[in-house]
Structure formats: structure tokens, C-alpha cells
Amino acid sequence: MTRHDASSGTILRFLGGAGTVTGSRFLVDTGRARVLVDCGLYQGAKALRERNWAPFEEDPASIDAVLLTHAHVDHSGYLPRLHQLGFHGPVYTSRSSEQLCNVLLRDSARLQEEAARYANLKGFSKHDPALPLYTEADAEAVLKRFRAVEFGDPLDVAEGVNASFARAGHILGSATLCLAVEAGPRIGFSGDLGREAHPLLLPPEPPADVDVMLVESTYGNRTHREDHAVNRLALAIGRTAARGGVTVIPAFAVDRTEIVLLTLGRLMDTQRIPRLPIYVDSPMALAALAIYRREIQSGSQEIRPEMRGQGNPFDPGTLVETPSVQESREINDITEPAIIISASGMATGGRILHHLARRLPDHRNSVVLVGYQAIGTRGHRLLSGEKTLKMLGRYIPVRAEIVDISEFSVHADRDELVAWLRRAPSPPALSFVVHGEADAAAGLQRAISDSLGWFAVVPKLGERVRVGPR
Ligand SMILES: [Zn+2]
Incomplete structure (x- = not known):
């Protein structure tokens, strides 16, 4: 595909993360350069996941660089596919995001390969033989394209495009971005925005002065109560232990x-x-835990000063790490009260499935959901009160207590998003509300307009918008 005429200004294209919380992909086309901000995988319901297989809307070889806000797969997980389809430019991201992607993208590739093997075994693929979306070799190839960026250092990422990364406080390495187009607009990206209350990471830095702002809206129509969340977690674990039960916590491997x-x-x-006893049973979560520990011990500038240099703040003396499959299986034999943390966070795969299959049928146990549960996932089914759940080819009765603590989030809520935007040096001419389901995006759009008096739009998937300086 050819670039548009540079004289017609900068075009922003919403290739994902519009009307949904996954598949974040935003293309900035200045006419002289094309930069993709985030390159996420669609996750959740089948119709969404199938979008990963659709042809990429633009020629991947025509993209000069990718900028990555953070390592979560819904922002980074399409990178190996993009590389396989012909993108061979640099991927700029923070040092911690690069380390985390090293874990997450390899794992994502293994899941893709596993899914293809399973489809071939069962013969239910439309393709014969079923192919993975990408392989571990694809992940490795794109990881070689990563270039680590320091927070605050302005950087030329493509012809006439300068970018700078600022702390977002969402997960280790997470950044908000400011893209300055020469003789064109300055465009801000919130990425996923963290919270003031994060116990480990410094809070988000204020937004840069921009003409156009893209802001996430995962919880754009919700407000979290931190104290509620901690209280409810304590009560749920207390009740479960008093019944002689085990608490299972499906958790996103990184940060949660x-x-x-x-x-x-x-x-x-x-x-x-x-x-x-607390069992952390997920190889990916353990790998991420090791990266967090290293950053804390080395006194990283992303970490709150009071936490820097600590040995192992994650172990209250009862932590058991179970990297091997054998150790993981042995957790099934535990009959005394305990806490099991395992991935994936929405119970779409991973070792959490065998813990749920083992613990859900017993009313003494509990499952505590501590993160966003996308529609169509097992986590969402549990939240909706379904009494049977299919997993590992079997129907499992749900008798355990299900506790929803979605307030335990690493995403800013509506008020925090608005408070962050308010700190902008001047109002952008235009704001786009992205990365949220329809209700959440509409909620934040209203809040931005009511509380700040700014002009905000919820873009549609695939939409192209011409943006200019004020
Ligand atoms: Zn995220």
C-alpha cells in the first residue's frame, strides 16, 4: 500500500483497541513515515480472537517502526505475526517491557503452537493442517528488533517523528507516549494507565502537552474502592479458611x-x-516475579523509593513457587486451607484450569477474581453465576464461592483517568476514547466532556481520521 501525500497532513488509523479492550493497534501515518503504536493480540470471545487471523489492514512492510506502551499481550502479542508478515523495523519500548516481552511473547507463541496441534488432533480446523498464528521462532525474530528506551529521553523513531516515553504506573515498564510529528501534530497515548495506589510502582507522570490525545477506558464507567477490595479479599480468604477450604486466585501473570x-x-x-501457604503456580508468573524482584533490588526508578533495595517483598514466609509440572500436580493433594495463585487471569488457559477443575466442585473452596474478565471467557462465566463450566474437555460443577474483586485493578478508574487528563498543560483539541467496551468508552467520553469540557470522540474500528496541530 502506498503512503498518502505528505502535504495532506497526518492520518491516525484505529486498527484495533477501538470498541474493545484488546488488540490495541494505532497507526500514525505522516505521509513521510508510518509508526504503529502498540501491536496487540485480540483476546476473549471467539469472534474477537478470529480477528487475529484477518489480513492486516495495511502493508506491514510499509511500517517504519513500532512503539510499544507495555508488555501485556493485548498490546504486544501481534508483534510476531506482524514480523512474519513483513514488518522488519525497530520496536521501541522501555527496558523492563523488553524483558517482560521476552517472557510473554515466547509464551504466547507456545500457546499458538499448542492450539494448532490440538486443532489438528481433533480435526476441527478450517485449514488442513491447522497452522499456528505464529511460532516461537517468529517471537524470537521480532524480539531481536527490540530497542530499549529510557523514560524521558526524546528519540527519533522515524523520519520526522520524535517520541518520548513517560511512566504510566500500570505494570513494570509501562509508558504513556508523546509523538511529535515535524510540522504536524503532537499526539499523546495513555497506553494502559495505572493508579496512584499501586503498592510497588510510582504513579503515572502527568500527560505531555499534545494536540490530540488517545486515552484508554477499560474502567471508563467505573470507580474503584481500594479499601473495599482489600477488605473483601481478607474476608473471602478468612471465610474460606474457616470452612477448611482453599482459595484459588486466577491472576494475570504480570503485575497482578x-x-x-x-x-x-x-x-x-x-x-x-x-x-x-501461598502457591504461585505459573511458569510465566514466576518468570515475571523474578524480573520484578531484580528491578526492586537494583533500585529501579520505576519502583516506589520505600520499596527499592528490598530482598523479597513478595514472600510473607509461606510462599511456595512451583515451576515444574510435577510440583504443580502435587498441589492437587493439598487438603488444608491454602491460597493458590495461577494464570491465566481470565481462566482462558494455563495451569489455572486444573486448579479450577479440582476446587470448583467443593463448596468449602472459593475462587477470587481480581481482574478484568472479558465477555466470553471462563472468568466472566463464573462472575455471571454459571453453575457448570466446561474445561479440559469435561463439565465441572461450580459449587465453590465466587468472589468478584475487580476493583483490585491495575487500571485507573473513571475519576482517575479524568484527574490524569486534567493535569495536561493545556486541553488537546481532540481526544479519542479507546481501549474500552462500548459502555465504558461512552462513560469516559461523557465524563471528559462534563468534567473537563473537552471534545472527545469514541472512534470506530478501522476508522481513519486526519489530525493536525491546533
Ligand atoms: Zn495492560
Whole structure:
């Protein structure tokens, strides 16, 4: 595909993360250069996941560079596919995001390969033989394209395009971006925005002065109550232990596991919950935990000063890490009260499935959902109160107590998003509300217009918009 005429200005194209929380992909086409901000995988319902197989709307070889806000797969997981389809430019991201992608993209590739093998075994693929979306070799190839960026350092990423990364406080390495187009607009990207209350990471830096702002809206129509979340976690674990049960926590491998561990440690230290064994059973979560530990010990500037240099803040003395399959299986034999943290966070795959299959049928146990549950996932089914759940080829009765603590989020809520935008040096001429389901995006759009008096639009998937300086 040819570039548009540079004299006609900069075009922003919403290739994903519009009307949904996954598949974040935003193309900035200046006429002289094409830069893709985030390159996420669609996750959740089947109709969404099938979009990963659709032809990419633009020629991947025509993209000069990718800028990555953070490592979560819904922002980074399409990169190996983009590389396989012909993108061979640099991928700019923070040093911690590069380390985390090293874990997450390889794991994502293994899941793709596994899915293809399974489809071939069962013969239910439309393609014969079924092929993976990408392989571990594709992931490795694109990881070689990564270039680590320091927060705050302005950087030429393509002809006439300068970018700078600022801390977003969402997960380790997460950034908000400011893209300055020569003789064109300055465009801000919130990426996923974190919270003031994050126990480990410094809060988001204020937005840059931009003409156009893209802001996420995962919880654009919700407000979190941090104290509620911690209270409800303590009560749920207490009740479960009193019944002699086990609490299972499906957690996103990156960041959620760390927050849950820190919180459990504090609850144990203050005797609000009994000092129970905590099993972290996910190779990916353990790999991410090791990266977090390294950053804390080395005194990284992303970490809150009071946490820097600590040895192992994640272990309240009862932490058991179970990297091997054998150790993971042995958790099935536990009959005393305990806490099991495993991935994936929406129970779409991973070791969490065998823990749910083992623990859901017993009313003494509990499942505590601590993160966003996309429609169509098993996590969402549990939240909706379904009494049977199919997994590992079997129907499992749901008798365990299901506890929803989605307030335990690493995403800013509506008020925090608005408060962050308010800190902008001047109002952007135009804001786009992205990365949210329809209700959430509409909620934030209203809040931006009512509280800030800014002009905000919810873009449609695939939409092209001409943007200019004020
Ligand atoms: Zn994220």
C-alpha cells in the first residue's frame, strides 16, 4: 500500500483497541513515515480472537517502526505475526517491557503452537493442517528488533517523528507516549494507565502537552474502592479458611500476581488473615516475579523509593513457587486451607484450569477474581453465576464461592483517568476514547466532556481520521 501525500497532513488509523479492550493497534501515518503504536493480540470471545487471523489492514512492510506502551499481550502479542508478515523495523519500548516481552511473547507463541496441534488432533480446523498464528521462532525474530528506551529521553523513531516515553504506573515498564510529528501534530497515548495506589510502582507522570490525545477506558464507567477490595479479599480468604477450604486466585501473570502477593503479605503481617501457604503456580508468573524482584533490588526508578533495595517483598514466609509440572500436580493433594495463585487471569488457559477443575466442585473452596474478565471467557462465566463450566474437555460443577474483586485493578478508574487528563498543560483539541467496551468508552467520553469540557470522540474500528496541530 502506498503512503498518502505528505502535504495532506497526518492520518491516525484505529486498527484495533477501538470498541474493545484488546488488540490495541494505532497507526500514525505522516505521509513521510508510518509508526504503529502498540501491536496487540485480540483476546476473549471467539469472534474477537478470529480477528487475529484477518489480513492486516495495511502493508506491514510499509511500517517504519513500532512503539510499544507495555508488555501485556493485548498490546504486544501481534508483534510476531506482524514480523512474519513483513514488518522488519525497530520496536521501541522501555527496558523492563523488553524483558517482560521476552517472557510473554515466547509464551504466547507456545500457546499458538499448542492450539494448532490440538486443532489438528481433533480435526476441527478450517485449514488442513491447522497452522499456528505464529511460532516461537517468529517471537524470537521480532524480539531481536527490540530497542530499549529510557523514560524521558526524546528519540527519533522515524523520519520526522520524535517520541518520548513517560511512566504510566500500570505494570513494570509501562509508558504513556508523546509523538511529535515535524510540522504536524503532537499526539499523546495513555497506553494502559495505572493508579496512584499501586503498592510497588510510582504513579503515572502527568500527560505531555499534545494536540490530540488517545486515552484508554477499560474502567471508563467505573470507580474503584481500594479499601473495599482489600477488605473483601481478607474476608473471602478468612471465610474460606474457616470452612477448611482453599482459595484459588486466577491472576494475570504480570503485575497482578505481584500486587496480590504484597497485599496477602500485609494482611498476614497485620493478622487480618491466617498465615496460610501461598502457591504461585505459573511458569510465566514466576518468570515475571523474578524480573520484578531484580528491578526492586537494583533500585529501579520505576519502583516506589520505600520499596527499592528490598530482598523479597513478595514472600510473607509461606510462599511456595512451583515451576515444574510435577510440583504443580502435587498441589492437587493439598487438603488444608491454602491460597493458590495461577494464570491465566481470565481462566482462558494455563495451569489455572486444573486448579479450577479440582476446587470448583467443593463448596468449602472459593475462587477470587481480581481482574478484568472479558465477555466470553471462563472468568466472566463464573462472575455471571454459571453453575457448570466446561474445561479440559469435561463439565465441572461450580459449587465453590465466587468472589468478584475487580476493583483490585491495575487500571485507573473513571475519576482517575479524568484527574490524569486534567493535569495536561493545556486541553488537546481532540481526544479519542479507546481501549474500552462500548459502555465504558461512552462513560469516559461523557465524563471528559462534563468534567473537563473537552471534545472527545469514541472512534470506530478501522476508522481513519486526519489530525493536525491546533
Ligand atoms: Zn495492560
